[in-house]
Amino acid sequence: MSKEWPLWEIFIRGQHGMSHRHVGSLHAPDAEMAIRNARDVYTRRNEGVSIWVVKAADIAASSPSDKGPLYEPSESKVYRHPTFFDIPDDVGAM
Amino acid sequence: MYAQMVKSTGQGVKPREDMSPEERHFQDRVDANEKIEPKDWMPDGYRKTLIRQIAQHAHSEVVGQLPEGNWITRAPTLERKAILLAKVQDEAGHGLYLYCAAETLGISRDELTEKLLDGSMKYSSIFNYPTLTWADIGAVGWLVDGAAIMNQVPLQRTSYGPYSRAMIRICKEESFHQRQGFDIMMKMAQGTEAQRRMAQDALNRFWYPSLMMFGPSDKDSVHSAQSMAWKIKINTNDELRQKFVDQTVPQAHYLGLTVPDDDLRFNDETGHWDFSEPDWSEFYEVLKGNGPCNEERMAARRKAWDDGAWVREGLMAHAGKRSHRTAAE
Numbered sequence A: 001m002s003k004e005w006p007l008w009e010i011f012i013r014g015q016h017g018m019s020h021r022h023v024g025s026l027h028a029p030d031a032e033m034a035i036r037n038a039r040d041v042y043t044r045r046n047e048g049v050s051i052w053v054v055k056a057a058d059i060a061a062s063s064p065s066d067k068g069p070l071y072e073p074s075e076s077k078v079y080r081h082p083t084f085f086d087i088p089d090d091v092g093a094m
Numbered sequence B: 001m002y003a004q005m006v007k008s009t010g011q012g013v014k015p016r017e018d019m020s021p022e023e024r025h026f027q028d029r030v031d032a033n034e035k036i037e038p039k040d041w042m043p044d045g046y047r048k049t050l051i052r053q054i055a056q057h058a059h060s061e062v063v064g065q066l067p068e069g070n071w072i073t074r075a076p077t078l079e080r081k082a083i084l085l086a087k088v089q090d091e092a093g094h095g096l097y098l099y100c101a102a103e104t105l106g107i108s109r110d111e112l113t114e115k116l117l118d119g120s121m122k123y124s125s126i127f128n129y130p131t132l133t134w135a136d137i138g139a140v141g142w143l144v145d146g147a148a149i150m151n152q153v154p155l156q157r158t159s160y161g162p163y164s165r166a167m168i169r170i171c172k173e174e175s176f177h178q179r180q181g182f183d184i185m186m187k188m189a190q191g192t193e194a195q196r197r198m199a200q201d202a203l204n205r206f207w208y209p210s211l212m213m214f215g216p217s218d219k220d221s222v223h224s225a226q227s228m229a230w231k232i233k234i235n236t237n238d239e240l241r242q243k244f245v246d247q248t249v250p251q252a253h254y255l256g257l258t259v260p261d262d263d264l265r266f267n268d269e270t271g272h273w274d275f276s277e278p279d280w281s282e283f284y285e286v287l288k289g290n291g292p293c294n295e296e297r298m299a300a301r302r303k304a305w306d307d308g309a310w311v312r313e314g315l316m317a318h319a320g321k322r323s324h325r326t327a328a329e
């Protein structure tokens, strides 16, 4: 039985000045073919100016059950937001 | 629809008291319109039903290329050829988006292909009908893509994140498909007497198979009730079929064509078109494999898979050798 082509996650920069965004995945034997296939599968209507391909197996992800412990610490630090501080109107734009 | 008669757990919707804490938490998230993502906990039945449904949808996109691909070399003008080629290429893309969504649920691409080829997974009944004339390509875009849109638009809101995102992408591309089909129908219907007859004949042959795409009435189906509670099915089959008829009949009138249904009439009380049900025994026969083109379609898919084996293996071997070489450098 043949070995299945690995899965690649595809990231596309939609316009100049924007970040790459995850758009989906596809199978390809290597990175070069993954880019060629991504062109055909994900940019048939000018959706991109740059393509990144990353082997899905190489992506490490946070686990959904970590959601609490991982993000809670930031919840108690409201002073990180500028609205925490009351600046008098007289001071002007800040 | 592209996914017809997908069976879920076989039981009705589980009452809340019988749910485990995980199941309850899951259902609450679905009810609150939160998206479920691949690594989130999900009931086994949800995962299995989704795999069946998304795979059947993906297989339909792929097999659906065959009746249209059949006309690419015979399209009447170079422009029509280019348009049809682009349309069929989109359908290949739709299949790929959906296979990827199914794979996030823990099934491999090869398994999905093998299940199509051994007949344990199905594709939509509609693609077992032949495209005999150029007008059929118009009818397929207008009616078949039109019916698909009816189903896919609400599915953009489905609870499973990867499926919803695939649907959003697909819906963006579908209206080109339906419009190019209707454009062919307009040309034919306004053409010579022979062309008008071809357009009418195409409508005659594709009308009932298109109505069958939505599947038999499922207002009493336990599978559908469960799928609706999980938000992997948004409307009943009858609702979508009625919507399709209401939208399509005036378009047929615009073309000056006759819908092949003597009982078709506008119901002033309901504000909807009353219409005849398709012959459901024909539908079940087609699902069983006895439609006009079932064998041809499966043979084409099997041939593509077998004939492509050396390419798949060769490219893998090449990639392996190359990564060896770069590692050695």
Ligand SMILES: [Fe+2]
Residues within 6 Å of the ligand: B061, B090, B091, B094, B170
């Ligand atoms: Fe499609």
Ligand SMILES: [Fe+2]
Residues within 6 Å of the ligand: B091, B145, B148, B174, B177
């Ligand atoms: Fe389509």
